[in-house]
Amino acid sequence: MTPEKNKNLDQMFTAIQEKAARHADSITEDPAPKIYIGMATCGLASGALETKKAFEEALSLRNIQARILQVGCMGHCYGEPLVTVHNPGFPPILYHQVTPGKATMLVKSFLEEGDPLFEYLLGAMEENDLIPQVWDFARFSQEKRVVTEICGFINPEEILDYIAMGGYSSLAETLRLEPHDIINQVKNSGLRGRGGAGFPTGKKWELAKDARGQEKTVILNADEGDPGAYMDRTILESNPHQVLEGIAICAYAVGARKAILYVRSEYPLAVKVVTRAIEQAKELGLLGKGILGTSFDLDISVFQGSGAFVCGEETALIQSIEGQRGMPQLRPPYPVQKGLWGNPTVINNVKTFASVPPILKHGEFWYRQIGTEGSTGTAIFSVVGDILHAGLVEIPMGVPLRTLIFDICGGIPNKRTFKAVQVGGPSGGCLPADFLDTPIDFDSLTEAGAMMGSGGMVVMDEDTCMVDVARYFLDFTQKESCGKCTFCRIGTRHLLNLLERITKGEGREGDLELLEDLSQDIRDGSLCGLGKTAPNPVLTSLKYFRDEYVAHVKEKRCPAGVCRALTAYYIDLEKCARGCDACVGSCPVEAIFTTKNRKKGIDQTLCVKCGECVTACPAEYDAVRKVSPPERAPIVERPADISD
Amino acid sequence: MSETTKTTNEEILAEEKAMLEDIAARLSGFARERANLVPLLQMIQERHGYLPPDAINMVAEYLEIASCEVYGVATFYNQFRFTPPGKHQIKICLGTACHVKGGDIILENFERKLEIREGEITPDREFGIDRVACVGCCALAPVATVDESVQGHMAPSKVEGIILGFQIEKEREAREKQKDDAGEK
Numbered sequence: 001m002t003p004e005k006n007k008n009l010d011q012m013f014t015a016i017q018e019k020a021a022r023h024a025d026s027i028t029e030d031p032a033p034k035i036y037i038g039m040a041t042c043g044l045a046s047g048a049l050e051t052k053k054a055f056e057e058a059l060s061l062r063n064i065q066a067r068i069l070q071v072g073c074m075g076h077c078y079g080e081p082l083v084t085v086h087n088p089g090f091p092p093i094l095y096h097q098v099t100p101g102k103a104t105m106l107v108k109s110f111l112e113e114g115d116p117l118f119e120y121l122l123g124a125m126e127e128n129d130l131i132p133q134v135w136d137f138a139r140f141s142q143e144k145r146v147v148t149e150i151c152g153f154i155n156p157e158e159i160l161d162y163i164a165m166g167g168y169s170s171l172a173e174t175l176r177l178e179p180h181d182i183i184n185q186v187k188n189s190g191l192r193g194r195g196g197a198g199f200p201t202g203k204k205w206e207l208a209k210d211a212r213g214q215e216k217t218v219i220l221n222a223d224e225g226d227p228g229a230y231m232d233r234t235i236l237e238s239n240p241h242q243v244l245e246g247i248a249i250c251a252y253a254v255g256a257r258k259a260i261l262y263v264r265s266e267y268p269l270a271v272k273v274v275t276r277a278i279e280q281a282k283e284l285g286l287l288g289k290g291i292l293g294t295s296f297d298l299d300i301s302v303f304q305g306s307g308a309f310v311c312g313e314e315t316a317l318i319q320s321i322e323g324q325r326g327m328p329q330l331r332p333p334y335p336v337q338k339g340l341w342g343n344p345t346v347i348n349n350v351k352t353f354a355s356v357p358p359i360l361k362h363g364e365f366w367y368r369q370i371g372t373e374g375s376t377g378t379a380i381f382s383v384v385g386d387i388l389h390a391g392l393v394e395i396p397m398g399v400p401l402r403t404l405i406f407d408i409c410g411g412i413p414n415k416r417t418f419k420a421v422q423v424g425g426p427s428g429g430c431l432p433a434d435f436l437d438t439p440i441d442f443d444s445l446t447e448a449g450a451m452m453g454s455g456g457m458v459v460m461d462e463d464t465c466m467v468d469v470a471r472y473f474l475d476f477t478q479k480e481s482c483g484k485c486t487f488c489r490i491g492t493r494h495l496l497n498l499l500e501r502i503t504k505g506e507g508r509e510g511d512l513e514l515l516e517d518l519s520q521d522i523r524d525g526s527l528c529g530l531g532k533t534a535p536n537p538v539l540t541s542l543k544y545f546r547d548e549y550v551a552h553v554k555e556k557r558c559p560a561g562v563c564r565a566l567t568a569y570y571i572d573l574e575k576c577a578r579g580c581d582a583c584v585g586s587c588p589v590e591a592i593f594t595t596k597n598r599k600k601g602i603d604q605t606l607c608v609k610c611g612e613c614v615t616a617c618p619a620e621y622d623a624v625r626k627v628s629p630p631e632r633a634p635i636v637e638r639p640a641d642i643s644d
Numbered sequence: 645m646s647e648t649t650k651t652t653n654e655e656i657l658a659e660e661k662a663m664l665e666d667i668a669a670r671l672s673g674f675a676r677e678r679a680n681l682v683p684l685l686q687m688i689q690e691r692h693g694y695l696p697p698d699a700i701n702m703v704a705e706y707l708e709i710a711s712c713e714v715y716g717v718a719t720f721y722n723q724f725r726f727t728p729p730g731k732h733q734i735k736i737c738l739g740t741a742c743h744v745k746g747g748d749i750i751l752e753n754f755e756r757k758l759e760i761r762e763g764e765i766t767p768d769r770e771f772g773i774d775r776v777a778c779v780g781c782c783a784l785a786p787v788a789t790v791d792e793s794v795q796g797h798m799a800p801s802k803v804e805g806i807i808l809g810f811q812i813e814k815e816r817e818a819r820e821k822q823k824d825d826a827g828e829k
Contacts, residue, residue: 041780041794042784045781045787046784077781077783226778227743227777227778228740230778265686304683304686307777308722320682321679323681324717385740385741458740458741458744476777588757588801610749610752610753
């Protein structure tokens with residue numbers, strides 16, 4: 001590129017940066033208190049809208065001038081709705097679980113009377129003498145945020161917020177360089193695709209750059225179909241511009257003039273935020289025609305995925321954009337050679353694209369220092385299930401599972417013990433406590449029998465039945481199998497039938513061996529990743545929790561007391577309090593009756609085993625018991641008729 | 645046929661006619677390309693809540709492909725439904741976290757309370773139940789979405805509360821309407 005062009009580019013980008021700086025200053029210099037409310041999907045689900053309304057009402061009632069600012073999600077889902085209040089004279093303070101009631105109190109006590117309400121705060125966001133900092137807590141300090149660095153700190157619908165934090169400077173820098181320089185930097189950083197398989201990103205881009213073809217396309221794969229993973233959605237909702245910047249850099253590097261964002265239609269907020277972000281970037285000349293005054297054009301559009309898990313597979317995704325059924329195709333040719341409409345196509349995950357701007361900004365060696373030799377950088381997990389501090393966590397690769405689960409996420413709640421962790425969603429595996437010291441990186445997880453996958457991590461305590469979990473995943477993959485390969489289509493159905501039989505207590509001799517054989521066959525006889533990995537949950541749970549399967553098949557017993565056909569509830573008459581009716585009202589099917597001596601009994605023919613009576617029974621009595629097999633429950637006769 | 649059902653039938657027919665006219669008017673906004681098949685179906689579903697058979701034929705004709713092709717694509721994806729949804733659509737999340745926390749018990753409670761199965765709607769078209777794979781609010785499991793609002797930490801007792809809430813709301817509306825009618829007279 002000529003120096004003349006570069007001058008033009010520099011001028012344009014400096015002007016944009018100055019505009020962003022003025023915008024940022026207008027907020028920081030405003031003397032009014034600022035209230036930042038996290039309003040991504042999980043915040044909204046926890047009632048962030050009601051909280052916002054309560055703040056507005058309380059402010060106007062007390063006639064206080066304050067700015068309410070909408071931000072994205074920090075990933076601390078356990079604490080939603082999260083609110084940061086920056087009252088001049090105090091450090092910015094983070095409050096968790098801010099209900100409308102707490103919002104009203106904060107306005108009154110903190111903004112009006114200067115009492116920061118210590119009982120509700122999580123911590124301060126800056127160093128100070130008064131309040132402990134959030135950065136001292138493991139949930140904050142042990143994270144390493146690269147992709148989600150500013151998620152939850154900026155307004156996702158305001159591009160200037162992102163630029164003021166240094167955004168789009170990597171793109172501006174990129175346009176001064178030659179495409180192969182960028183590809184080399186990405187290659188040297190060791191970045192591997194974050195969609196699950198871990199293919200080296202730089203290599204993929206190089207292949208696409210060298211491929212022959214006129215209309216090269218870059219596709220963002222945000223078809224996050226794994227039940228239990230939602231980091232892609234959060235990133236798109238909280239910081240869409242970092243993803244867009246990564247896509248533009250990729251397009252420039254491989255010579256594409258067209259980009260498509262494939263976003264699940266189940267994520268309406270993400271679609272809305274991303275569409276708005278594209279418009280804003282186009283207005284500033286950061287996307288669209290003649291980006292930053294150069295000759296580089298990028299036409300960028302959003303395609304809404306219609307909800308098929310298999311479309312996360314790249315060839316199926318392409319089929320779906322072309323208006324076909326989303327069925328995977330035989331590879332090679334790979335999409336980088338022959339992809340959308342037969343042209344070279346680069347498909348990368350949200351996290352992969354979002355990793356690119358920081359890599360170019362801080363340099364490839366900085367990125368290499370994070371993580372391990374074979375898996376550089378960070379990994380984002382959505383840690384959910386039986387875990388204290390559930391949410392999104394970004395950690396350097398190589399951190400052991402134990403650190404993530406027990407130190408960062410606070411371990412298992414309710415004094416239960418850890419039983420297993422399911423890593424990688426329906427394609428991944430269940431790992432028992434023996435594997436807690438496994439480092440989290442692409443290769444170690446695969447070796448242990450799980451996989452990185454999309455980054456879904458479900459922690460399970462002792463009350464989880466592994467056979468039931470395997471059945472659950474099979475139920476999912478069986479429904480989502482596209483039907484192209486016989487082994488995947490029919491094999492998963494049989495596998496599911498077998499597991500259903502076992503969880504109902506109808507398992508037979510030889511079922512476990514059949515499960516193993518069939519799993520092997522499905523793995524060998526399937527074309528795409530869905531079929532190849534569908535048996536993983538069965539195989540790993542069979543390997544590590546075989547005794548549970550045996551208990552189901554031989555003794556017709558569910559050790560965890562989950563499989564409903566194999567369990568029963570009963571009321572311990574020794575403990576049940578005379579005259580207490582707590583459980584009766586809680587029962588949705590009126591299965592609980594009063595015995596002759598005014599204690600309670602459960603009618604086993606009516607009971608649906610929902611467990612509500614256990615919750616309802618006052619702790620001082622603790623009279624409801626659960627047993628497996630159901631025959632162990634003592635039979636209590638319902639009195640013929642008690643006249644009231 | 646009684647007088648009342650006749651009018652309802654006419655109402656339904658009028659409703660369908662209006663729907664098809666709306667779809668016909670919007671078709672021309674899309675280029676006649678196969679790539680527009682899914683966006684077209686999404687547009688219809690978004691505006692009307694489902695894909696009526698006549699609409700599928702219209703799309704097929706417009707794109708000059710067989711209607712079985714359109715069905716083939718539409719049935720492949722989970723997003724599309726072929727029967728009208730209920731006025732209040734209840735979606736029970738059965739993602740991994742929700743399953744571990746007992747999402748199926750919540751589903752069963754809704755089914756029992758409304759006396760329909762998942763995928764069906766109540767005879768008065770007030771409620772419908774669907775199961776969804778994951779709404780991405782795993783930290784709040786088990787989750788159900790009722791119309792557009794996400795309800796976290798569901799429990800069987802909450803199920804009753806939600807349905808009761810709608811019933812009270814409906815009765816209140818009916819009373820107010822009655823009052824208005826009386827007032828007008």
